Amino acid sequence: MSQAADATTTERARRHPRPAGPPAPEALPLELAELVTDPDTRIVVCCGAGGVGKTTTSAALAMAAAEAGRTVVVLTIDPARRLAQSLGLVELDNEPRRVDLPDSTGARGELHAMMLDMKRTFDDIVVAHSTPERAEQIFENPFYQTLSSSFAGTQEYMAMEKLGQLRAGDRWDLIVVDTPPSRSALDFLDAPNRMSRFLDGTMIRLLTAPSRTGFRIASAGFVFFSRIISKILGGQLLRDISAFVAALDTMFGGFRERATATYELLRRPGTWFVVVATPEPDALREASYFVDRLSTEQMPLAGLVLNRTHPPTTTALSATRADGAAEEVLEAGGEGAELAAGALRVHAERMALATREQHLADRFTSAHPEVAVRTVPAAAGDVHDLDGLRGMADALTGPDGDTPTGVPRRRILPARRR
Numbered sequence: 001m002s003q004a005a006d007a008t009t010t011e012r013a014r015r016h017p018r019p020a021g022p023p024a025p026e027a028l029p030l031e032l033a034e035l036v037t038d039p040d041t042r043i044v045v046c047c048g049a050g051g052v053g054k055t056t057t058s059a060a061l062a063m064a065a066a067e068a069g070r071t072v073v074v075l076t077i078d079p080a081r082r083l084a085q086s087l088g089l090v091e092l093d094n095e096p097r098r099v100d101l102p103d104s105t106g107a108r109g110e111l112h113a114m115m116l117d118m119k120r121t122f123d124d125i126v127v128a129h130s131t132p133e134r135a136e137q138i139f140e141n142p143f144y145q146t147l148s149s150s151f152a153g154t155q156e157y158m159a160m161e162k163l164g165q166l167r168a169g170d171r172w173d174l175i176v177v178d179t180p181p182s183r184s185a186l187d188f189l190d191a192p193n194r195m196s197r198f199l200d201g202t203m204i205r206l207l208t209a210p211s212r213t214g215f216r217i218a219s220a221g222f223v224f225f226s227r228i229i230s231k232i233l234g235g236q237l238l239r240d241i242s243a244f245v246a247a248l249d250t251m252f253g254g255f256r257e258r259a260t261a262t263y264e265l266l267r268r269p270g271t272w273f274v275v276v277a278t279p280e281p282d283a284l285r286e287a288s289y290f291v292d293r294l295s296t297e298q299m300p301l302a303g304l305v306l307n308r309t310h311p312p313t314t315t316a317l318s319a320t321r322a323d324g325a326a327e328e329v330l331e332a333g334g335e336g337a338e339l340a341a342g343a344l345r346v347h348a349e350r351m352a353l354a355t356r357e358q359h360l361a362d363r364f365t366s367a368h369p370e371v372a373v374r375t376v377p378a379a380a381g382d383v384h385d386l387d388g389l390r391g392m393a394d395a396l397t398g399p400d401g402d403t404p405t406g407v408p409r410r411r412i413l414p415a416r417r418r
């Protein structure tokens with residue numbers, strides 16, 4: 001869209017914040033308090049584009065469930081430093097640690113938090129599934145070192161592994177899972193399969209085990225292909241891979257089995273996905289993909305958290321009237337005129353922003369009328385301590401009635417009168 005056209009659209013939105021025509025469908029309310037306190041809810045997975053508030057939402061939902069009396073663990077992937085500190089996650093130890101909740105939160109249950117250490121999780125799998133000597137061999141292998149710390153998808157896969165481990169212990173009433181900041185939110189669902197395909201991939205076996213029958217019967221074309229690969233990757237790397245594959249041989253079946261088990265776990269009753277987005281086109285587009293994908297995979301979607309919205313303090317005064325009033329005040333002049341006009345302009349801008357955000361939210365709901373929505377207004381600053389999380393938990397799970405500003409929490413602006 002050209003800038004001029006964009007300006008016209010914005011201007012139109014300002015003049016007609018509630019355009020005539022068919023009203024946008026009202027989104028269903030997303031009852032997160034009910035969701036996280038229901039004894040049948042055992043796993044909640046928060047997913048969405050990067051930077052939208054997945055980690056914060058995960059921690060806040062876990063806190064709300066703990067306050068309601070449940071024993072909860074939140075598996076965070078990449079908590080911001082200050083949030084990690086406030087949760088007591090000062091070092092990566094790959095095990096849950098109890099969070100000291102202040103009395104003011106009235107917690108009756110327990111909140112535990114952990115930060116995923118992807119390499120440690122991978123190492124633990126190796127230790128659990130091989131002899132000590134073999135594990136040593138694998139750990140020393142440069143290819144393993146690269147794979148366990150940087151292979152695209154390893155983090156996603158390990159998050160799923162860890163989820164499987166946590167769920168197996170049956171220690172937790174509820175596990176809340178944060179997802180990695182993938183380039184695409186979908187990586188998370190694909191990881192278990194991609195990883196197991198990679199690890200027990202026939203091609204790798206053929207490429208790296210020249211003594212095996214597979215290679216001997218391979219066609220001339222394949223031999224040529226593998227020489228090229230060898231040239232590109234380098235002989236040493238191929239030998240590393242070869243040794244790695246040989247050492248890991250006994251674990252292949254295990255990887256696929258666990259990947260399948262975790263995938264099934266995600267589809268079991270008791271697991272719910274919460275998609276998080278901000279009221280921005282890119283984030284909502286990603287949320288849309290995710291909603292469709294979950295539905296294709298028959299994974300249970302609880303709803304959408306529309307995070308960091310900007311509801312205006314009052315909707316009694318439209319953007320147009322506020323702008324008009326600002327001009328009148330300035331024309332009249334006198335003491336305080338500038339200040340009053342400034343306040344009116346700020347209000348006009350907030351109304352325009354809220355209108356834009358509501359428009360995006362309506363568009364999402366038109367495309368996915370079945371998806372329940374909860375909006376969470378932007379807090380004044382970052383959410384980086386327990387107080388901030390408490391506020392976030394309230395905004396997520398408090399009653400979805402009218403807020404003091406008259407804006408129901410599932411809308412940014414009040415619903416249109418019909």
Ligand SMILES: Nc1ncnc2c1ncn2[C@@H]1O[C@H](COP(=O)(O)OP(=O)(O)O)[C@@H](O)[C@H]1O
Binds near residue numbers: 080181377381382383
């Ligand atoms: N409702 C909110 N109000 C204000 N800041 C928020 C809110 N939700 C998240 N944030 C901030 O936004 C940043 C990104 O949030 P985070 O949860 O780390 O996103 P993600 O895990 O999706 O990448 C953090 O600095 C966090 O404190």
Ligand SMILES: [Mg+2]
Binds near residue numbers: 055056178179181
């Ligand atoms: Mg995060």
